[in-house]
Amino acid sequence: MSLDTRTVRRIAKLARIGLDDQEAEGLRQELDGILGWVEQLNEVDITDVPPMIGTGLAKPRLRVDVVTDGGKREAVLSNAPDRADAFFTVPKVVE
Amino acid sequence: MRDMTLAAAREALAKREISAVELVDHHISTIEKLDGDINAFITTTPDQARLAAKAADEQLAKGEGGLLCGIPLGVKDLFCTDGTRTTAGSNILRHFVPPYESTVTANLLKQDAVFLGKLNLDEFAMGSTNLTSAFGSVTNPWKRAGDDKKLVPGGSSGGSAAAVASGMVLGATGTDTGGSIRQPASFCGITGVKPTYGRCSRFGTIAFASSLDQAGPMARTLEDCALMLEAMAGFDPKDSTSVDLAVPRYVDALERGVKGLKVGIPEEYRSEDLPAEIQALWEQGIAWLRDAGAETVKVSLPHTKYGLPTYYIAALAEASSNLARYDGVRFGERVPADSLDMMYEATRHAGFGEEVRRRILMGTYVLSSGYYDAYYLRAQKIRTLIQRDFLSAFEKVDVLLTPTAPSAAFAHDEKPTDPVQVYLNDVFTVPASLAGVPALSLPAGLDSKGLPLGLQLIGRYFEEETLFAAGRVMEKAAGFTHRPALFAGSAA
Structure with missing residues (x-):
């Protein structure tokens, strides 16, 4: 899957990061590269695997x-x- | 005083062979001599330090004082220090003066440590080179033999590592999210410990990726780190992920030895791409532990190769959410604009550097509607598999031994331009961060160009003591006494 600059602009808007027009294409390429690299995670079988939420060592606490x-x-x-x-x-x- | 460990300085102070004022003055003058070239400090606090040293001397004279009484330390500029500017290496916090103290630094002050200042880092701890700081890059005090090229100290705790290696401080705090203590320790020839997630409080430490961030000590030796960790660690009700377990005297574990200890060698950490020198040093480390009576066993951590991409999704998602607070309203810099939205955008555009903006964008993308399950949720599930890899390995072995980083320090101008290539620096350190298990790096030797290389030990949850014991055996065998080109002793 590859990103288009419209998506980059939309994400930049969501993040309120402020994006110059000149920057959009460069960032699109970089983000595309990173996304291509994380694509390998799709080969992992995650059937019935729960998401990791902490190490489970810190117990929820109550206080007054x-x-x-x-x-x-x-x-x-x-x-x-x-x-x-x-x-x-x-x-x-x-106003 | 020029080549003293923290432990030796404690002893000399206790016996009154030196005063805390002399010790602190020596380190302040080393900073004055060397830091123009190294740039490890963002802020120095010499006047405060001298006052604290005077107070320490009064206590020492009475035979009193805490565990680190009169010891000059540096603090990574990610820990909030009451009344002392805290920047996270970012323009957006250029003038931020916290009105409160982080728990880790408060714990160190309770033990009467003396802070010499705030140490440089990659902006918001995002990086492995220290090239992303808004306060200028840090230069590694080590040089390649016969080459004056400026090398990176690693990162993100690169200022901490460089300050310790060059003798500007006796120890420093670091934080480690995916290797930010261990990798710079390896690049700078010092020792660094990333404790179990939940061992040191995160309260008052500027957040990068909260489920991964963990503070730890960086110093010249394991004994020095053991002393610092004892002071830094402990339960803190102000951090919901802090674990309520007593803090052991880590120094007592140092000489336990490794007889009968089972050391796992993870098969997946071997690769064709690993430089032969690092492979050889790893074999050397295995031999040192075996010679001291440990048994070495091959183990498998099958999901290792997914560690880095999993880490980047989890860390960037958390970062995008954590850094939402920098909006120019309550603290930090503001760029005025006509509307609230325009003010947010102008403020964040001007305040954040390139790498931070890239990571916020990436994190926002993987959390955005329609992509959350495909990226973030999937990564969190793979994180479970990585954690299980470690848990099942630790049913067979007590510790794991690996290299710390896939290379020695590289030059400022040798940093790859592709962000993914830069991320690969953390390939050996990231899995332990994802699982939350403790790990340390210690200097084990020099490469053919005279640069330090580290080895990493990874242990079970809250078994830092086993790491200290195994590390101590290797430290003795390695006999690493090399000092960098820029060093207190050589600068006099």
Whole structure:
């Protein structure tokens, strides 16, 4: 199977990665190469094999439902690229 | 002080033959001398380090202090350090100053270690060369005999490996997702341990592929790694994949020997393409273990060849999801634009490097509607088969011995342009990462050009002690005392 640049653009949009027109073809070729290489996985018989979800060594844990941390507004906001008082800012979403 | 191991420095500090301030000053001046050429550090913290050394001396004078009191270490710039910039080697985090400390670094600080700074890496730990860092590539302190060409240190923990190898620090933290501790350790002639998945907390470590990421120590010797791992490891309620098991004193396992130990040699790791020197070193490793009383047994890990493509699907899918958080809103760099979507795109286009963008795209593709089952789910099932390969091998043997990497360090300009060729560097390290089993790399010899080569030991879940014991036998037999061209001792 081979990728077309339309698909590359669609994926780039989903990933919000920002794609220049010049880049699309180069990335298409590279991704196509990687996909061709992973194609070999199709030879493996995976009938009745469950997907691996962790090593099974970490047991799910319960804890008491209480606040364990918080009150760190300044710390949380300290790396904001832009802020207004206690808020993160973004471009206007609703006119 | 110029060629001291971490363990020897601890002893000298405890006996007050040297002070922590002297030890830290020596390492700071080595950084000043060498790091212009190596570029292992993204950020250095000499003032903080001197203060910490002073505090360590006060404790040592009273006969107190933790396991690593006064020991100068470097921290891969993927671990969040409270108040010290943490970049992940990416432009998008160029000015990020975490307001909290990762559990692994907090554990080291609890044992009174002294941090000299943050170490360079491939951007978001994605790479095997350290050429993808937004803060410039790292140069391997080793040179080929009679050749001044700059070599890569491996990656992604290449800054960590180079800093340890050149004597700028006594040990460093690394992280390993598919070989990022073991491969650079091999390229730089040092020792690196990737513990069992769940042994070291992932809390506060910037995520690449969460089901694979595992922190571990990098240092000159196994004893040094054993001391560091004891400090780094431990249960952490803040990481849901952390395993609640007591941390042993790994140093106590070092001299256990290998009498009666069964060492598996995986048939599938042999290949026509493996350079003869690496094949020969592997045979040498087998002989060392046999001479010390181990029994070597051929084993089969039938799904080995599917390890790399499986790894890339799983790791890239997780990466695309983990890196969604870098959107220019709450932290990291922002490129302003008129709409929210345009801001996201402009921010991520400017903030991420080429390899990271490629991997996010690939990961998004394999998770996208209509392809999830064909790629991601299939890969996770094959991952089960790879895990079963290891579990059934470990019914017959106690450890596995393999080469760490299919080559020695290569030059900056010898990196293949095809991404798939670059990925092949991790062929021997990726399967253990997929299964979550512990593995280590130790320097076993030099190739004909004078570059270090590593051998890898892989063990059962939470049997790091067996790895240390078997590794120690090989370390003694190898007697690896070679030092790189750029080294603290030779730079004075």
